[in-house]
Each structure stands twice: as C-alpha cells, then as structure tokens.
Amino acid sequence: MSEKKYGGDFFNYFITIYDSRQYEKVKHKLMDIIFIVVCATICNCNEWQEMEIWARAKEDWLSKFLDLPNGIPSQYTLARVFDVIDPKQFAKCFTEWMKDVTELSKGTIVAIDGKTARGTASKHKKAIHIVNAWCSSNKMILGQVKTDEKSNEITAVPQLLDMLFIKGCIVTVDAINTQKKTVEKIVKDKKADYVVALKQNHETLHNEVVDYFIDAEKDGFNDEQIQYYRTLEKGHGRIEERRYYYSTGIKWMDGRRQWEKMTGIGMVIRKVQIGEKETVERQYHFGSVERVKDYADSVRMHWGVESTHWSLDVTFREDANRTRTGKAPENLALLRRLALNVVKKDQDRYAKRSLKAKRFTASLDTDYLDYLLSINF
Numbered sequence: 290m291s292e293k294k295y296g297g298d299f300f301n302y303f304i305t306i307y308d309s310r311q312y313e314k315v316k317h318k319l320m321d322i323i324f325i326v327v328c329a330t331i332c333n334c335n336e337w338q339e340m341e342i343w344a345r346a347k348e349d350w351l352s353k354f355l356d357l358p359n360g361i362p363s364q365y366t367l368a369r370v371f372d373v374i375d376p377k378q379f380a381k382c383f384t385e386w387m388k389d390v391t392e393l394s395k396g397t398i399v400a401i402d403g404k405t406a407r408g409t410a411s412k413h414k415k416a417i418h419i420v421n422a423w424c425s426s427n428k429m430i431l432g433q434v435k436t437d438e439k440s441n442e443i444t445a446v447p448q449l450l451d452m453l454f455i456k457g458c459i460v461t462v463d464a465i466n467t468q469k470k471t472v473e474k475i476v477k478d479k480k481a482d483y484v485v486a487l488k489q490n491h492e493t494l495h496n497e498v499v500d501y502f503i504d505a506e507k508d509g510f511n512d513e514q515i516q517y518y519r520t521l522e523k524g525h526g527r528i529e530e531r532r533y534y535y536s537t538g539i540k541w542m543d544g545r546r547q548w549e550k551m552t553g554i555g556m557v558i559r560k561v562q563i564g565e566k567e568t569v570e571r572q573y574h575f576g577s578v579e580r581v582k583d584y585a586d587s588v589r590m591h592w593g594v595e596s597t598h599w600s601l602d603v604t605f606r607e608d609a610n611r612t613r614t615g616k617a618p619e620n621l622a623l624l625r626r627l628a629l630n631v632v633k634k635d636q637d638r639y640a641k642r643s644l645k646a647k648r649f650t651a652s653l654d655t656d657y658l659d660y661l662l663s664i665n666f
C-alpha cells in the first residue's frame with residue numbers, strides 16, 4: 290500500500306512474511322499478491338478464481354498501490370503462493386495488527402472457541418479446526434491457531450494465549466478447555482482473569498458446584514454470599530430470560546486450591562420461550578472474578594462468539610470452500626477473519642448495513658474500499 294495514501298502500514302504489518310519461492314521464477318511480488326488477495330476477500334471474493342476476476346477488473350485501482358511488474362497474477366499463482374506462506378508467520382502479523390487497532394480495556398471479555406472448516410475435509414484428511422480468540426468490545430477476532438481435531442484444542446489454546454496481549458481482560462473458554470495449565474497461564478503469564486465452563490470432565494468439582502446450587506435453590510438463594518443478576522430479551526416471538534447466581538463464599542471447597550486464583554462459582558439458568566414451548570437449562574462455571582455482573586457478561590459474551598462463526602459460514606462461505614491441501618486452508622481461514630475484522634471496523638459510514646452488504650458495496654465502490662483500508666491500516 291502506498292505510503293502516500295495510508296502511511297504504508299499494511300506493508301509494515303505483513304512485510305516480515307518470508308518468501309520461499311525460487312527467486313529466478315518469481316514474476317509477481319509477494320506483497321502484491323498478499324494485498325490483492327486481502328482486498329479481494331474484503332470485496333466479496335471467496336474463491337481464487339473470483340479473486341483473479343476482481344483484480345483484473347480493478348487493476349487501475351490496484352496500480353495506485355502496487356507496481357504489478359507483470360500485471361495481475363492468475364488464480365493458480367494466488368493459490369500456489371498462499372500454499373507456501375507460513376501460516377504461523379501470517380498469524381503473527383495478523384495478531385500484531387490487531388494489537389494496534391484494538392483497545393482492550395480492563396474487563397474486556399476475550400472468548401476463546403473453536404470452529405471446524407468442514408469444506409477442508411476429504412476421504413483421507415479430517416477437516417481443519419481453527420481456535421479463535423474473539424473480543425467482546427468490537428466483535429473482532431484477535432488471533433487464531435489451527436488444530437487437526439477438536440480434541441486438540443487443549444494444546445492449541447495455550448499457544449493462542451501466547452500470541453495475545455490481554456492484560457486486564459477476562460478470558461472465557463468452554464468446558465473442554467477448562468484445564469489447570471490454561472487457567473494458570475491466563476492468570477500468571479497474561480495477567481488476566483477468567484470465567485470457565487464446568488462439566489463432567491471435572492467430575493468431582495462439577496458435582497460439588499451442582500450440589501451447592503441445588504441446596505441454595507431449595508433455600509431460595511437466601512445466602513448473602515450469593516450474588517444475583519438477571520437479563521431479559523424479547524424479539525421475533527422469542528423471550529429469553531437468564532438468571533445468574535455467583536458465590537465467592539467457597540473456602541469450604543478443597544478443589545479451589547488446584548485452580549489458580551479461583552474466587553467464585555456460578556450457575557446460570559437460561560429459560561427460552563418460543564410460542565407455547567419453553568425450555569430451561571442450567572450451566573455451571575467458576576472463575577477469578579469477584580462480581581456477578583462480570584460473571585454474567587463473561588457467560589453472555591462467550592455465547593456471542595457463535596454469531597461470528599455464523600458470519601464466517603454465511604457471509605464468507607467458509608464451510609463451502611474446498612481448498613484442502615497444504616498450507617492454503619489455514620491461510621484462507623485467517624484471510625476470512627482479517628476481512629471480517631476490516632469490514633466490522635466500519636461503525637460510521639455504513640454502520641447499519643450487514644457484513645454481506647458492506648462486502649458487496651466494497652466490491653463495487655473503490656471509494657468505500659479506500660475508506661475501509663484507511664480506518665484499519
């Protein structure tokens with residue numbers, strides 16, 4: 290990107306990516322290809338062929354920023370290059386960019402959750418599974434790590450935490466990632482707090498918490514150490530009530546000493562009514578926060594990350610993409626998250642438009658694409 294227009298920040302973030310191609314065979318600059326693919330992904334392109342078609346149609350606009358010594362690269366060149374880019378390097382550049390454009394104030398919720406890219410599966414290879422860190426304050430993804438199976442999230446989450454700058458935030462994870470080493474890393478290494486889900490994979494602790502709240506509910510929650518918070522949402526024929534209970538009176542729990550800075554246990558009762566049908570479910574957690582409001586916000590925001598996964602499928606057609614081999618699937622996954630963040634950053638010009646509409650607008654209107662790039666880089 291030209292220094293004249295955007296201060297060169299796009300190039301500054303991604304210039305460290307190593308180009309492993311044979312120099313004598315290179316016709317297109319690596320940064321030109323990365324810039325083209327990033328912009329094409331922002332502009333509603335989900336496949337390599339679409340990216341080439343878009344780039345040829347926007348060659349004059351691209352020429353404002355790129356030398357393009359041999360014109361627009363073909364779809365095959367784009368695919369080959371993104372098959373050799375090191376995903377870890379690419380992810381590190383992405384995280385550095387997000388660190389600069391995201392303000393993480395004390396108490397910001399950072400939800401960590403995984404998503405399987407189903408289109409990457411084949412007869413001989415399982416689909417890749419991407420673990421994302423999602424920020425509640427701007428609904429953006431802060432970073433990602435790939436695993437080969439959902440069960441491997443346990444080892445991926447600490448790797449993802451190592452990439453993030455989340456001091457003072459509250460980290461949430463689902464039950465599979467409620468692990469002692471993960472909690473310890475959040476508190477000691479990242480200087481953050483946590484609220485984590487609790488299920489039968491920690492049977493003794495889970496049963497203690499369940500029994501505690503069963504007794505508390507029978508007593509009408511009269512224990513002064515149990516804090517209470519309630520939310521009610523109505524819309525589209527649906528009523529959803531959440532009642533949160535959080536107790537910091539847990540000195541009686543032997544298991545708390547095994548978990549770094551464990552200060553409270555929580556239960557949320559979620560009641561959903563659609564027409565005449567009503568469902569009720571209870572979920573249990575523990576954490577290092579002191580206030581029920583922080584507990585409630587953490588649980589609610591962790592559910593919110595699912596909407597981002599939905600956007601990746603519906604707006605970016607992630608599950609429909611059939612790129613399966615080499616490093617390209619992981620790099621494409623990061624591209625989609627990068628583009629998602631860029632489009633979400635517009636909370637001014639077309640704030641009321643959907644992500645899909647914003648991408649479509651950018652594909653037609655280079656002035657709007659200029660605007661998106663200017664507020665992100």
